[in-house]
Amino acid sequence: NAGVTQTPKFQVLKTGQSMTLQCAQDMNHEYMSWYRQDPGMGLRLIHYSVGAGITDQGEVPNGYNVSRSTTEDFPLRLLSAAPSQTSVYFCASSYRVSQYTDTQYFGPGTRLTVL
């Protein structure tokens, strides 16, 4: 049981480049989400998914795309990287059962630098 895994751990991009941050979980969690962490601002929700084929926007979705084709995977795509997207990105997942909401478990994070 690997929990929530993220790749890569570090990435440097040039402005305008695109890339995909990978997130996978092996706990059969329905709910998955992406956050970005910036100094002094805590973690902010980018996109989330309540199950395969279902995604929705969070607080700061601009410049990012997601899809959820399987329960296990939830990739985050940067369409055209900008310096403002320099941040640490976390993926999280949890069970989602009616009348019971479980704790979200986090991956180790990806530190992204856009030059």
Next chain:
Amino acid sequence: AQTVTQSQPEMSVQEAETVTLSCTYDTSESDYYLFWYKQPPSRQMILVIRQEAYKQQNATENRFSVNFQKAAKSFSLKISDSQLGDAAMYFCAYRGNFGNEKLTFGTGTRLTIIP
């Protein structure tokens, strides 16, 4: 929208002493969940403790306990017998009930342990 406020950007405590981190939140929901997450220098987000709003009893996990005041919308974390390994950023987080599972984070409190 829910908001979470941590008014103490930094705190310090002598080793073996007790420290309390503050958190307030704003919501119109009656059923929700509150969490404290710890983020050490490794960057990993680690769950410290969780509290269900419908439970009157304050949650406790070993040296960690909370003071949950639902009417005041306050959720403080008490760390007893502080240890060097407790040094980290601590984030308070709010999560709604089924159908509103998004986590909303505070901006964090950096805790320093003085040997």
